[in-house]
Amino acid sequence: MRHWVILDETRGVVVDGERIGVEAQGMGMIDEIYRGYVGNYMKYFKMDSLCKVGFVASELLLAKESGSRDVEQRKCYGTAERAIVLFNESGSLYTDTRYQATISDEENYFPSPALFVYTLANIVTGEIAIRNKYYGETNFLVLPEKNSQAMAVQVSALFADKETQSAIVGWVECDAEEHFEVRMALVGRDDNIENDIKTLIEWKN
Amino acid sequence: MEELIQTLKQQIIEVLNLEGMKPEDIDNDAPLFNEGLGLDSIDALELIVLMEKKYGIKLQDPKAAKDVFQSVRVMAEYIEQHRSK
Numbered sequence: 042m043r044h045w046v047i048l049d050e051t052r053g054v055v056v057d058g059e060r061i062g063v064e065a066q067g068m069g070m071i072d073e074i075y076r077g078y079v080g081n082y083m084k085y086f087k088m089d090s091l092c093k094v095g096f097v098a099s100e101l102l103l104a105k106e107s108g109s110r111d112v113e114q115r116k117c118y119g120t121a122e123r124a125i126v127l128f129n130e131s132g133s134l135y136t137d138t139r140y141q142a143t144i145s146d147e148e149n150y151f152p153s154p155a156l157f158v159y160t161l162a163n164i165v166t167g168e169i170a171i172r173n174k175y176y177g178e179t180n181f182l183v184l185p186e187k188n189s190q191a192m193a194v195q196v197s198a199l200f201a202d203k204e205t206q207s208a209i210v211g212w213v214e215c216d217a218e219e220h221f222e223v224r225m226a227l228v229g230r231d232d233n234i235e236n237d238i239k240t241l242i243e244w245k246n
Numbered sequence: 247m248e249e250l251i252q253t254l255k256q257q258i259i260e261v262l263n264l265e266g267m268k269p270e271d272i273d274n275d276a277p278l279f280n281e282g283l284g285l286d287s288i289d290a291l292e293l294i295v296l297m298e299k300k301y302g303i304k305l306q307d308p309k310a311a312k313d314v315f316q317s318v319r320v321m322a323e324y325i326e327q328h329r330s331k
Binding site: 083085086087151152153154155158 | 262263264265284288289291292295298299
C-alpha cells in the first residue's frame with residue numbers, strides 16, 4: 042500500500058497515519074478539506090455527498106503521492122496505467138431517495154436533473170478519473186459489508202490487464218447527509234493486495 | 247425588469263450551486279454557456295426545471311431553450327412575456 046486516507050464523521054481525517062486538523066463536522070468537514078487542500082474545482086459544489094467524500098479523499102491521496110495539489114503535476118496524470126475500484130454497502134441510495142423526493146408529489150413534480158445524474162454510485166469513480174485523466178478500468182461495486190477478501194478479488198482482477206500498474210481502491214460510503222466513511226488507498230501491481238485492504242479496512246485510531 | 251433580473255440571478259446561483267458567486271458577478275448580457283458562466287448540459291436542464299417551477303413556463307423545444315438561455319437578460323425578457331406565475 043503506497044498511501045492511504047481515512048475520512049469519517051467520527052474519526053476525522055487521517056492521511057498515511059497522520060491526522061489532519063479540521064474544525065467543522067459532518068459534510069462541513071468535507072467542504073473544509075476541499076477549501077483548505079483542494080480548491081479551484083467548481084464542479085465539486087455540484088457533486089452529491091457520495092461523490093464529494095470520494096473525490097476529496099482521492100485528492101488527499103493523490104496530493105500525498107505527488108507532493109502537489111496541482112493536478113497536472115501529479116504522477117500518473119493522464120494515463121491508462123491507473124485503475125479505480127471502489128466499494129460500499131448502500132450504492133447511491135441516499136441520492137436515490139433525494140431524487141425520488143423530487144418526483145413523488147404529483148402537484149409538485151419537478152425531477153432534478155442535477156440529482157438524477159448522481160443516482161449511480163459509479164459516478165464517483167468517473168469523477169476521479171475525469172479529474173486526473175485516468176483512462177484505466179473503473180468500477181464501483183456494492184457489498185453487504187466490508188470484506189477484504191471479496192474486495193481483493195476484484196482489485197486483483199484489475200491487474201490481469203497488463204497495462205494496469207496501480208489502482209485507487211477502497212470503501213466509499215455515504216448513506217445519509219452526515220454519515221459517511223471513506224477508507225481509500227493507492228496500491229501497486231506488486232503489492233500484497235488482500236493484506237493491504239485488510240489493514241485499510243481494519244485500521245482504528 | 248431589473249428586479250426580475252436580480253431575482254433570476256439569485257435563483258440561478260442557488261439552483262446551479264455556483265459557490266462563491268454573487269448576483270453582481272453575473273453580467274446581464276454575458277453568455278450563460280461556454281465562455282460565459284461555463285455552464286454545462288445538466289445545468290441547462292436545471293434551468294428548464296427552474297423556468298417551469300418558478301414561472302410556470304414549459305420549454306419543450308431544445309432549440310427554443312438554447313435561444314432563451316443566451317443571457318440572463320434574454321431569460322428575463324422571455325419570462326416577462328410568457329410567465330403564468
